[in-house]
Amino acid sequence: MKNLLSSIKISVPEKIFLKDPESSDLGKRIIGNGISLIAEIGFDSFTFKKLGTKIGSNESSIYRYFENKHKFLLYLTSWYWAWIEYQLVFSTSNVSDKTERLLKAIEVVTRTIKEDNNFTHVNEVTLNQIIINENSKSFLTKEVDSENKEGYFVVYKRLVSRIKEMILDINPDYKYASSISSTIIEGALHQHFLKDHFxxxxxxxxxxxxxxFQELTINAIKPN
Amino acid sequence: MKNLLSSIKISVPEKIFLKDPESSDLGKRIIGNGISLIAEIGFDSFTFKKLGTKIGSNESSIYRYFENKHKFLLYLTSWYWAWIEYQLVFSTSNVSDKTERLLKAIEVVTRTIKEDNNFTHVNEVTLNQIIINENSKSFLTKEVDSENKEGYFVVYKRLVSRIKEMILDINPDYKYASSISSTIIEGALHQHFLKDHFxxxxxxxxxxxxxxFQELTINAIKPN
DNA sequence: TAGAATTAATAGTAATACTATCATATTTGC
DNA sequence: GCAAATATGATAGTATTACTATTAATTCTA
Structure with missing residues (x-):
C-alpha cells in the first residue's frame, strides 16, 4: 500500500481549489500544516491567518490556493474519501465471493485509521480525526445545493454508490441499498465520535x- | 397531544441559558423568531444582531438570555429532543407488546414532523428542519467534553438510552443496543437531509x- | 539575463462577537 | 402610590475574522 500510494495521485474535483496545492512546495505545506492545525484547534477556530503564521508564510498566499476555509475543508474531505475509495477498490478487486467483498468494503470505510503512510505531506491518521469531527460541516450549509451542482461531493457520493452496488449484487431485491450504504459511512464516523466523547x-x-456495521448489514440484506 | 403539550413545560438543562426565555415575552420572541431566522439564513450566518433587528429589540438584550449563539443552538436542540422524548414516552406507555413498542418508538424519532401544534411560540416543523441541518454542530466542537460534563447533552443521551432499553427488553443478548439506537436517531436526521439534498x-x-430503520432494527436484533 | 510567475508585505474594509456603561421603562413589594 | 428592584434599550468600544487590493521582493524559466 505504501509504495502504491506514493505513486498514485489522489484526485480531487478541480473547482474546489484555485491553484492545485499538490503543484508546489507551499501548497503541500498548506495541506500538511492545515491538517495538523485543524486537528489541534478545530475547524471553527481555524483561520488562514493562523495557518500562515504556522507555516511562516503570508495569509494572502494561502488565498491564492483556496477561496476560503470552507473550500479548504471540501478539499480535505474529498481527498480523504478519494483515498478511502482507492483502498476500497484495491482491497475488493480480487475477491470473488460477493459477501466477503461487501464485508471487506465495510471494513475499509469503518475501521480506525492507525497508520500514516508517512510518505506524502498528508498524515492520514490526523486527517481521519478531522473527518470524524468536521465532515458533516462540509455539507450542512445553506450552499449545499449549488456546491453539489458544482460537483464538490462526487467522490463521497461515488463511494456510497459503490457499496450500494455490492449490496444489490448480493440481493437485488433489497429496497434500501442506498440508505444503508450512506448510513454505514456516516454512521461509522458518528460511532467513532461517540466512542471518544459520549x-x-x-x-x-x-x-x-x-x-x-458488518453484522447490521448482513442481517438487513438477507432475503426472507 | 395539542392540549397536553400546552400545559406541559418542556424542560431544558438550566445551565444552557442565563435567563429562562420561557419566563418573559421577550424571551419567547427570541426563541420563536430565532427559530425562523436560523431556518431562513442558516446557523452559520445567524447573529444576535440580526435577530435583534428582526424582533425590534436590542442585541444586548438577547445576550442577557444566552451567552452566545452556540448556547442558543444547545437550547433549541435540547428543547427539540425533550419534546421528542415526551412524545416517545407518551406514545409507548400503554403498549404491552415489546416489538410494537419499539416500532412505535422508532417511528417517533424518525418521522417527518408535519404539524405545528400552533400553541406555543415554538414552531416544531421549522425546528425539525433546523435539527436536520444543524444538530451535529451542537456537539462537533472542541468544547464537547466540558459541555458534556455540564450536562448539556443529557436529554439527547437519555433518548438514546430509552430506545436501547426497549431493544434489550426484546433481546437482552443483542450486543449493539446502544450503537444501533444512536445510529437510528442520528441516521434518521441524515436520511432526511439526503432526501432534500443528495x-x-x-x-x-x-x-x-x-x-x-424499523426493518433494519428488527432484522438486527432478531436472535439467531 | 529579461520577463514571467510566485510569494511576501502591508494596508484597508465591513462584519462578527462580544463587553461595558448608562438611560429608561416596567414591575413589585410595602 | 411610591421607592426599589428588575428588565430592556441605546450607544459606544474592542479584538478578531474574512476577506480584497496593491506593491514589492524572490525565484523560476525561456
Missing amino acids: SSITDCDTVTPTKF | SSITDCDTVTPTKF
Whole structure:
C-alpha cells in the first residue's frame, strides 16, 4: 500500500481549489500544516491567518490556493474519501465471493485509521480525526445545493454508490441499498465520535464499528 | 397531544441559558423568531444582531438570555429532543407488546414532523428542519467534553438510552443496543437531509426513513 | 539575463462577537 | 402610590475574522 500510494495521485474535483496545492512546495505545506492545525484547534477556530503564521508564510498566499476555509475543508474531505475509495477498490478487486467483498468494503470505510503512510505531506491518521469531527460541516450549509451542482461531493457520493452496488449484487431485491450504504459511512464516523466523547451511548468502546456495521448489514440484506 | 403539550413545560438543562426565555415575552420572541431566522439564513450566518433587528429589540438584550449563539443552538436542540422524548414516552406507555413498542418508538424519532401544534411560540416543523441541518454542530466542537460534563447533552443521551432499553427488553443478548439506537436517531436526521439534498444516495425519497430503520432494527436484533 | 510567475508585505474594509456603561421603562413589594 | 428592584434599550468600544487590493521582493524559466 505504501509504495502504491506514493505513486498514485489522489484526485480531487478541480473547482474546489484555485491553484492545485499538490503543484508546489507551499501548497503541500498548506495541506500538511492545515491538517495538523485543524486537528489541534478545530475547524471553527481555524483561520488562514493562523495557518500562515504556522507555516511562516503570508495569509494572502494561502488565498491564492483556496477561496476560503470552507473550500479548504471540501478539499480535505474529498481527498480523504478519494483515498478511502482507492483502498476500497484495491482491497475488493480480487475477491470473488460477493459477501466477503461487501464485508471487506465495510471494513475499509469503518475501521480506525492507525497508520500514516508517512510518505506524502498528508498524515492520514490526523486527517481521519478531522473527518470524524468536521465532515458533516462540509455539507450542512445553506450552499449545499449549488456546491453539489458544482460537483464538490462526487467522490463521497461515488463511494456510497459503490457499496450500494455490492449490496444489490448480493440481493437485488433489497429496497434500501442506498440508505444503508450512506448510513454505514456516516454512521461509522458518528460511532467513532461517540466512542471518544459520549461512550455511554455507543457499544463501540468494546466492539468495533466495523463488527457492528458488518453484522447490521448482513442481517438487513438477507432475503426472507 | 395539542392540549397536553400546552400545559406541559418542556424542560431544558438550566445551565444552557442565563435567563429562562420561557419566563418573559421577550424571551419567547427570541426563541420563536430565532427559530425562523436560523431556518431562513442558516446557523452559520445567524447573529444576535440580526435577530435583534428582526424582533425590534436590542442585541444586548438577547445576550442577557444566552451567552452566545452556540448556547442558543444547545437550547433549541435540547428543547427539540425533550419534546421528542415526551412524545416517545407518551406514545409507548400503554403498549404491552415489546416489538410494537419499539416500532412505535422508532417511528417517533424518525418521522417527518408535519404539524405545528400552533400553541406555543415554538414552531416544531421549522425546528425539525433546523435539527436536520444543524444538530451535529451542537456537539462537533472542541468544547464537547466540558459541555458534556455540564450536562448539556443529557436529554439527547437519555433518548438514546430509552430506545436501547426497549431493544434489550426484546433481546437482552443483542450486543449493539446502544450503537444501533444512536445510529437510528442520528441516521434518521441524515436520511432526511439526503432526501432534500443528495437524493441519489438515499432510498428515502420513495420509502420513509421510518420504514427503513424499523426493518433494519428488527432484522438486527432478531436472535439467531 | 529579461520577463514571467510566485510569494511576501502591508494596508484597508465591513462584519462578527462580544463587553461595558448608562438611560429608561416596567414591575413589585410595602 | 411610591421607592426599589428588575428588565430592556441605546450607544459606544474592542479584538478578531474574512476577506480584497496593491506593491514589492524572490525565484523560476525561456
